[in-house]
Amino acid sequence: MNAPRGEKTFIYPVFLPMQGCAGKCIYCDQNKISGADADSLEASLAGAEEFLLRHRGLARQVAFYGGTFTALDQEYREALLRRLLAASDSFASFRVSTHPAYIDSQILTWCKQWRISTIELGVQDFSDEVLSASKRGYTGAQALEAANLVRQHGFELGVQLMPGLPGWTEASLDYNQRMLxxxxxxxxxxxxxxxxxxxxxxxxxxxxxxxxxxxxxxISQCADYHSLATPLGIRVIKLGLPSNLDPADVLAGPWHAAFGELVKAELLYRDLCARYPEGAAIILPAREFNLLKSHGGRCLKKLEARHNNCMLEKEF
Ligand code: SF4
Structure with a gap:
């Protein structure tokens, strides 16, 4: 039995860094991104068993991230799941992330049999030019087909997108939004x-x-996706790579430990701009003010430049 949609599900992540991946994508190093290595898998699995046993009766998932789960050797996949099923009840299920090229009806039937209920596809982009520049090994149409198949088989469907891939253009960005x-x-x-x-x-x-x-x-591209997704009922569950990435391993690009907060501040800034004419006084609740002010106050500065009287609401 899974949680009804909208009800909170507790998630325990297990990282399988690049396991099952046919090649190494040009930008990827899951060991650095997840902080996991081969030795930490046993500890993760033991932790997952403990999580499943401790939260009996609650909706919960063990999530396999960081690799191409559906391309793993079948015996190995089954051994991983069998071990965790022994600690599960009917409220527990699995979530896996995988590559769109490793989805077909046969594997989805297998996933159903092994109590996988959520499948996240590392689509990254729907545009053929961008996918080819990143050597992802599938077309946008194939990614869409894989996603539709996941949906048709009754799984909860997750999509991962990667703004800023080599070859992206305003047109490819717009195309991704239409696909979403x-x-x-x-x-x-x-x-x-x-x-x-x-x-x-x-x-x-x-x-x-x-x-x-x-x-x-x-920040701007992610805020655009967020504004598009939310009214459509698409839940944005992650903004930016995990913060356990060592900053010393980041050579360039838009990495920030609090990237999600920056996007939320941008969304609030846009909402305030839509609600208040330029120059109008704005009284902000403390929570919103603090969000705008956090991490260098990027959005507060923009708001102050647009409005002459940006005030913190008095709390009683
Ligand atoms: S398929 Fe995913 S996990 Fe595997 S190398 Fe590519 S980006 Fe990394």
Whole structure:
């Protein structure tokens, strides 16, 4: 039994860094992104068992991230899930992230049998030019087909997009937005591309062949996606790469430990601009003021420049 849609589900992540991946995508280093390595898997699985046992009766998922789950060797996949099923009850299920090229009816039937209820697809982009520049190995149409198949088989569908991939244009950005409107996944993750030390992308960047998004561009693009997604009922569950990434491994790009907060501040700024004419006095509740002011006050400065009297509401 899974949680009814909208009810809180507790999630325990288990990272399988790049396990099952056919190649290494030019920008990826899951060991650095997740902070996990082969030795930490046993500890993660033991932690997942403990999580499942401790929260009996509550809706909860063990989530396998960081690799291509559906491309793993079947015996290995089954051994992982069998071990955790032994600690599960009917309120527990699994979530996996995978590559769109490794989705078909056969694997989805297998996923159903093994109590996987959520499938997140690392689509990254729907535009053929962008996918080809990143050597992802599928077309936009194939990504859409995989997503539709996941949906048709009754899974909760998550889509991961990666603003700022090599070759992106305003037109490809617009195309991604139209695809999201059409597909309406349940969940959306937005990971603006950053340049991680030691990846092929780092070489391209060093040669001047790749220019990452600025932080402002990444915030703006993610805020645009967020504004589009929310009214469509698409839940944005992650903005920016995990903050456990060591900043020393980030060579360039829009990485910020509190990227999600920056996007939320931008959304609030846009909302205030829509509600108040330029120059009007605005009285802000403390929570909103603090959000605008946080992490360098980027949005508060913009708001102060637009309005002559930006005040903090008195709290009684
Ligand atoms: S498929 Fe995903 S996890 Fe695997 S190398 Fe590519 S981006 Fe990384």
């Amino acid at each position: 409107e059409r597909l309406r996944p349940d969940l959306l993750r937005l990971y603006p591309l950053i340049v991680i030390k030691g990846t092929p992308l780092a070489k391209l960047w060093q040669q001047g062949a790749y220019q990452p998004l600025t932080l402002d561009q990444a």
